[in-house]
Amino acid sequence: MRKYSIFAVAREAMRGHRGWDKQWRSPEPKKSYDVIIVGAGGHGLGTAYYLAKEHGITNVAVIEKGWLGGGNTGRNTTIIRSNYLYDESAALYDHAVKLWDGLSQDLNYNVMYSPRGVMMLAHNVHDVQVFKRHIHANRLNGVDNEWLTPGEAKDYCPPLNISKTARYPVMGAALQRRGGTARHDAVAWGYARAASDLGVDIIQNCEVTGVRRGVNGAVEGVETSRGFIGARKVGVVAAGNTTTIMDMAGVRMPLESYPLQALVSEPVKPIFPCVVMSNTVHAYISQSDKGELVIGAGTDQYTSYSQTGGLHILSHTLDAICEMFPIFTRMRMLRSWGGIVDVTPDRSPILSKTPVPGLFVNCGWGTGGFKATPGSAHVFAHTIARDEPHAINAPFSLDRFRSGRLIDEAAAAAVAH
């Protein structure tokens, strides 16, 4: 792999950028692999990368029905934070944040991890109690998260309206300074390039249509739109489509799929320095490096596989944004889109072995799995390679819904993303 650097760019500039390699190969599928990953989102590609890099398993295929990174990875609003309440979640998400810091160098691909701070607004006494609980728990878990007064919140984010006469005045905020954003496409592409370089085959435009199991019930491979491809280990990392694929293997998943929408404004010069989320007023916002305000909220009300949006949802989101940031009413919505997110009963992900030998699943990230990409991929690769979970993802087993050992971040905070 040609190394990327300013020198390489300058050298290429002299000769019309003719010398760049393909970022990833587009091979024909082999008959079989040691491991097949279904789904070339960030989590799937990352898993393949860490399988190759950390576990020496390079005979791996990532199978993708569309184009790599085209699922939720390429549709999300890229908020990264790790100030989750429970020890298990804090460990998982903070593992990811630690990997974010340094991921560009590790992949030799600028994923633009930008720790500009994520601020969550409290608008009532209940919010204050909940955020303080998070802050205390985070501190004892070694995760940064601090309480800001309304004035301090405004200093951190000048466009914020902290008027006492607002419908829901800001009573304070929890700020995680290491939180921020990253460039979603670069994450998918960076992992794809690095994995491909280590020998991983990324097979795009290839839909998995069945999971073949042998007489002993163990996985033998997958049926695809391009024929059968064998593997003794299959990891399903298919976000909103997980239920469908797991059904093919006869495993019923505790998941519901919901549309989640987002939008961007036209680009403007820097006006918004950080990420702000409000669960009570119900929206969140940041500004991309290109200058667009990136805006989202919660999922649609009803389960669906349709990625089409609806103005009524966007309109609630914009109500909330203009309520918190009244200077933005004259800005314009440029683009909107939706993705299908897979939601578990306790709003925590599943990174687990399954009742089917050789079948592994990484899903249930709901509205907030982008932030976990490197951490999730890293421990999931471990789980597949060793056939047993990493200590960090052991609590995120499929079995917890049977035992009741939930990690209920929603109940604890009801904050998404």
Add this chain to the structure above:
Amino acid sequence: MSGTNRIAGKGRLVPARTVSFTFDGRRLTGVEGDTLASALIANGIHLTGRSFKYHRPRGILSAGPEEPNALIDISRSSNTHTPNVRATVQEVFEGMTAQSQNRWPSLSFDVGAVNNLFSPIFAAGFYYKTFMWPKAAWKHFYEPNIRAAAGLGVSPKEPDPDRYANRFIHCDVLVVGGGIAGLIAARAAAETGASVVVCDEQPELGGALHHEIDTRIDGQEGFVWAQEIGSELAGMDNVRVLTRTTAFAYQAQNMVDLVERVSEHFANPDKLVPRERLWQVRARRVIVATGAIERHMVFAQNDRPGIMLASAARTYLNHYGVAVGSNVAVYTANDSAYRAAFDLKQAGIAVPVIVDARSDVDAGLLAEAEALGIQVLTDHAVVDTKGGLRLKSVRIERVGGGKSRTVEADALIMSAGWTPTLHLYSQSRAKVVWDEESARFLPGKAVQEMVTIGACNGTDALDALLEEAANAGMEAARLAGFAGASGYRAPDAESLTSRRGALMGAAPGAGPETTVKAFVDYQNDVTAKDIRLAVREGMHSIEHVKRFTTNGMATDQGKTSNIHGLAIAADMLDKPIPQVGLTTFRLPYTPVTFGAIVNHGRDRLFDPTRKTAIHKSHEALGAVFEDVGQWKRPWYYPKAGETMHAAVDRECRTVRETAGLFDASTLGKIEVVGPDAAKFLDLIYTNGWQKLAPGRCKYGIMLREDGFIYDDGVVGRIAEDRFHVTTTTGGAPRVLHHMEDYLQTEFPDLRVWLTSTTDQWSVIAVQGPKAREIIAPFVEGIDISNEAIPHMSVREGTVCGAPARLFRMSFTGELGFEVNVPADYGRAVWDALWARAQDLGACTYGTETMHVLRAEKGYIIVGQDTDGTVTADDAGLSWAVAKSKPDFVGIRGMKRPDLVASGRKQLVGLLTADPKQVLEEGAQIVADPNQPVPMKMIGHVTSSYWSENCGRSIAMAVVADGRALMGKTLYVPMPHEVIKVEVTDTVFFDKEGDRING
């Protein structure tokens, strides 16, 4: 004179009606009806902006919404700045301030243009390959600089003074687009009596007739005909004509969203007139007549100011009476540009050459050109241009190379063909199909109740178009239920304009592929070579190409560039265009103001404010309010000069010493009625209800399916078949849904009916030793002695003459009543009770005091002491779980291994070693404060207060195995200290519980 390039006798504006405005501080004159673009061109100004990445000088490309370059900041005062306004859409008004963007210090001298020198480095996606070292530099150096360089305009910095409006309408037929096709369809549909809405984004109807002066309809100029038919339509009762109105979203079930620019073109809009209005139209049938958008030619240096679309030049001339240059060259692959050249020539403007990339050009056109004395070079290409801030000359070569010649020109107009405008069609979820013959994407099969007609449907021939449009109008009306024949006959029309010819991707003259800048996407500075680079780097999906290069992602959303980008990628991939595929169209068609979408949903109207019927009395008493969900609840009632702390202490003391009045109206209330009501509650709550006698109450908890506590409240049995259920304030709607859900899906055989009565009852809690004394004079028909109405009873009677349900119950641990009267009487009853209570020395108290008092008694608040991970047993409420019931919601969940395992967090009390110290709610608890981080946390503080009645602080907490730790010492590590606490039970006051009996 309103500009030197205004041509006497041309255009449709009235020259005498001048308008003055400023552009970058320069005072200029335009004419009423001008867009900012036409007014600038009239004043000889093409240079209007700088590009995103290279800061290249850019001029006006188009005369419509597809404009990528001329994005301007418009304002009429300091708080009405609007960035990124397309000069080609915005009309000028007297006093308008227009400012160019993305340049410093000025538009003609922009320091950022050094980027252009580095452009070989700034190839597509270069930022993914660099800026990685040293690690910290991205956050502190590279990113801030990149952000400052990007971004075009400047966001408003002051709140918006303008209003926005919103309307919902229904109609039989919605026609989107008021060009010739749309107007005929609308007219035909209207004739049947069907209700018709027709909208067009331009100030005047006519669409392409704005520039096609050669199109004659019923013997008159097309544009004139369009205005006539427009007034005819506007005069019909069943028709609504909306101009300046853009349909930007096509949603499910024929819901189309339009946005109307209502007053942004007025000099002094009336404050009462909204700036924009959102129309949400539900139409039985939709006719999409959105026309087509001309593409530019992709060739070397095709971005100098003065280079523009041919149809735009024709619009400026024929509609605005403005010449885009004095010496206008043409580069085309489409017939329509010839008409533009002819019009210009006939208006006395020099047209030195028409360069046509095609070799096979219609002989008629060539003859006409010759007759007008215009040189035509077929099979030629423009291969380069010169000129700094304005085009000076173009270099021309035969396709495939050869000797080149330079032709002077101050404008170059171009056409690579027309792209049908299929955004709305696509948004409706219908698929486009590739038409090989005409080399373009056309509509396929509609999936909603809609049709496409005219240019967006690929219908080029005028005769066919007229018939198609008239039929579409009649058919839409018929399908909407208007059976009678329309009787409308399409007009006669003729036109010389032809749109034959299409070129997609790089034109001949895009030069050697790697060095030349041939712009595909002007605004985002995407060149043909960027697209080729993307493909070479392995971006084989069109979505990858788009994201890697940012082609089509600018504010114009690729209206002129998408097809070119696709064609170049297809060429590189050696695949036919349809195999590479289009990217998806999403709402909005053009950018839409947030304010128009939000409209009234701001400030007070952002979310409904719920106030109890007694609210005004609380205000009069000086209450401070707390937001609880949508409710405003009295938090505490400070007396003059009192702090919150002092007020709460006083209230707490007074309630226990004397009595207090509390407005409990926000508690959720559900009337559960029917022969099976008790059976139903048995299934919803963990405890049993069959044996509860009418007139008695009981505290109940309900679980979710997963076995955790969902809500709680007191339920009174009013009659054998009637229960008065109360829920938490926040839980009211979801508990009703939860009950309905189970009733309808799991227990549909039960005869039970649920009615929310939250807003129907005002609830006044009278608590404290003097509670009975306070209410006594007002109660009629109920014996309120301790024996007649013992704790946890309910009686019906009257209070102050109002029908009432009187509950004997307590959330304070004191003797207490809750007076329920119909909300209409709530305030009067409160005032009467309060007058007496005051005389007896009682107080009013708010939610904070309520919280303290209940904590003193160890009563939990669901949502504060529980959080969705707490079982009934964890909360110390196993006594409320019936052991013998075979079924209730959550019974299976609560038996799962982890829910019955040992070591669960249990609700306990905490007392700080220092009685003056109040713990922070949410603080974490550890057994060993000296362990390293990450610490093992065994619980957290759920409620914590200063208790005036206990004379010390009290707290509740959930702690692992808490009930086994009674009397033990635990620790609460805070940032600067560690607080020592002792585990206790949760009752801090009146442990015997005698006070409840008065």
